[in-house]
Amino acid sequence: SSELTQDPTVSVALGQTVRITCQGDSLRTYYASWYQQKPGQAPVLVIYAKDNRPSGIPDRFSGSSSGNTASLTITGAQAEDEADYYCNSRDSSGTHLVFGGGTKLTVL
Amino acid sequence: QLQLQESGPGLVKPSETLSLSCTVSGGSISSTNYHWDWIRQPPGKGLEWIGSIHYSGRTYYNLSLKSRVTMSVDTSKDQFSLRLSSVTAADTAVYYCAREGAMVRGVHPLANWFDPWGQGTLVTVSS
Numbered sequence: 228s229s230e231l232t233q234d235p236t237v238s239v240a241l242g243q244t245v246r247i248t249c250q251g252d253s254l255r256t257y258y259a260s261w262y263q264q265k266p267g268q269a270p271v272l273v274i275y276a277k278d279n280r281p282s283g284i285p286d287r288f289s290g291s292s293s294g295n296t297a298s299l300t301i302t303g304a305q306a307e308d309e310a311d312y313y314c315n316s317r318d319s320s321g322t323h324l325v326f327g328g329g330t331k332l333t334v335l
Numbered sequence: 336q337l338q339l340q341e342s343g344p345g346l347v348k349p350s351e352t353l354s355l356s357c358t359v360s361g362g363s364i365s366s367t368n369y370h371w372d373w374i375r376q377p378p379g380k381g382l383e384w385i386g387s388i389h390y391s392g393r394t395y396y397n398l399s400l401k402s403r404v405t406m407s408v409d410t411s412k413d414q415f416s417l418r419l420s421s422v423t424a425a426d427t428a429v430y431y432c433a434r435e436g437a438m439v440r441g442v443h444p445l446a447n448w449f450d451p452w453g454q455g456t457l458v459t460v461s462s
Binding site: 259262269270271313315323 | 445
């Protein structure tokens with residue numbers, strides 16, 4: 228099992244706001260980053276170091292953190308946002324990197 | 336624009352060694368600020384970090400794979416490589432290479448992320 232826990236599935240109505248969470252003790256010390264993966268494609272970085280958005284990523288994607296939980300928020304979800312989302316951070320020892328189990332986002 | 340491309344056999348026999356290379360283009364692997372990583376994804380499952388290497392040769396490996404993993408770097412070719420020994424069917428996965436960025440405060444890391452990624456290569460372990 229992963230040291231970072233994500234809900235396996237989340238759904239959102241088109242145009243609404245959705246929050247995808249990632250929980251783990253290491254998140255009290257280290258920031259999370261987030262990836263979007265569509266079927267048959269490599270993951271794409273959408274948020275790094277808690278709340279930084281790479282160039283080219285729409286501003287409807289945002290990140291935040293509180294306590295042992297990191298969150299990825301999509302404000303005004305679009306059909307093209309339907310994908311798997313993964314968080315990553317360091318493990319509790321701080322030495323190694325880990326991924327959450329992933330969240331499958333469905334846009335209704 | 337930095338690009339990464341994995342290469343290597345798509346089929347490996349059980350108990351043998353999986354060997355992959357990742358070629359970096361559009362930039363140099365010899366950057367102090369980055370590590371270079373391998374990540375895998377079994378069919379229908381999530382992502383697993385395998386390990387990372389700095390151009391200096393310093394490595395970090397996933398503890399669950401450490402006894403079987405070796406990573407190396409060839410700065411003259413802007414390439415880094417992965418060797419995974421004694422493979423079984425459980426090692427069947429899409430293998431990705433990626434550049435690892437980091438945010439640090441002093442000497443302490445605060446965050447690490449992977450960007451960009453290679454397209455991935457499927458390695459099947461089967462006789």
